[in-house]
Amino acid sequence: MAEKHFKYVILGGGVAAGYAAREFAKLGVEPGELAIISKEAVAPYERPALSKAYLFPQGYARLPGFHVCVGSGGERLLPEWYTEKGIELILSTEIVKADLASKTLTSASGATFIYDILIIATGSTVIKLSDFGVEGANANNIFYLREIDDADKLVAAIQAKKDGKAVIVGGGYIGLELAAAIKINNYDVTMVYPEPWCMPRLFTSGIAAFYEGYYANKGIKIIKGTVAVGFDSDSNGDVTTVKLKDGRVLDADIVVVGVGGRPLTTLVKGQLVEEKNGIKTDAFFETSIPGVYAVGDVATFPMKLYNELKRVEHVDHARKSAEQAVKAIKAKEEGKTVEEYDYLPYFYSRAFDLSWQFYGDNVGDTVLFGDNDPASPKPKFGSYWIKDGKVVGAFLEAGTPEENKAIAKLARVQPKVENLEQLKNEGLAFAAKI
Ligand code: FDA
């Protein structure tokens, strides 16, 4: 079997890989020095499109429209771009063994790749219902969404079961974005999740009440406080019903499951230091093994602002961590250093005509402000998180670019606040004056 040697190898071909490649090109890379190895069949793309415009019935997004780095306002890196730069895109190639001691990666077909410097950018994989033994969970038309292949299968099923019934299992990011996208496809949609309100890892009950009300007004049914415990299927193996723990049974032509992700660290397990389910790195994304870096979803890194080790599963960090790692690699080669990563968490989501942004940390007391009536013609509201007398996090639905900038600055500056009642009354005006 062939053996190839590269100075730099990026393992994984998702968001972080694409932004790392652009940074390498910016800082200078010789033809043949850099390879990206990906099990996906396409060049790096902006993954968030898969749960949004990719699923629209009309005006849908398709590649090459959303290759990186278009998502952050940059130029699209088409497959030709990699060729022009002499960056090797090794696609449809799954690495099944990583031996960090001998700096060797082995693919499923037995090809080996030797590197001098490795960037691990394998992202996350979905948690499956079959992982915890839910009966019938392998039926046809039960979907998960992580990669473009998954999205293509879902699109085909949405078309095949036209105007049918969909059950969405999970009330997190995937649950909320997919319920909306499938409703737009004219399906009868029911969401099921165990918590008392949707997206509890970020939303307060006040924030969630708005989205749940808005979804209900769109005709989406929401069943809370229970989980799917089994599925029935017909003689073709197609799912027909979802059985819930509380005894209810729901008809379903398609089921979408979004019950969380898991960082893909299995290849390097036991070979380097891990923390909080991820690969532990320093502020330059170098792991416990010199010359091996980890970026994006898999990295557990020091978040300087909070003096805490954190892992972040969002696109903004995937982009920025990749750029930081490449800057650090190139600086080190020249005997220089770069500044430590100083990340301000930024998450966002879009569904229907809604769009929210969040910056900072969601800890401490909360204050809800603005108009969060889901029936309002133009609802606009937000929430602040206050810890030790300082505003540390801010959420805003329907913000203008300037307003979003203002809440980002607020979360970075962490202004003192004495009177929470006054903060509530001031609402967005408080952020605007920082
Ligand atoms: P990413 O998952 O992008 O890439 C990993 C790559 O590694 C994949 O190409 C995979 O195939 C490859 N790989 C893994 N193991 C391999 C192996 N053994 N061999 C070869 N290749 C391997 N975030 C946000 O902030 N806003 C949003 O709106 C969204 N929306 C969104 C929608 C959907 C459907 C998903 C799944 C995720 C989001 N996210 C998001 C999260 C965001 O997309 C995510 O945090 C980044 O894609 C992480 O980037 P990485 O490069 O770390 O992993």
Ligand code: NAD
């Ligand atoms: P998540 O962690 O956001 O949500 C998981 C949800 O699963 C929980 O909120 C809970 O409601 C539900 N749940 C858990 N066990 C369940 C069970 N047995 N039955 C029913 N529901 C159950 O994860 P996700 O929505 O699956 O997203 C996967 C990954 O993709 C995450 O890394 C996420 O950050 C990323 N993503 C991000 C965005 C975004 O940032 N806008 C969009 C899509 C996906």
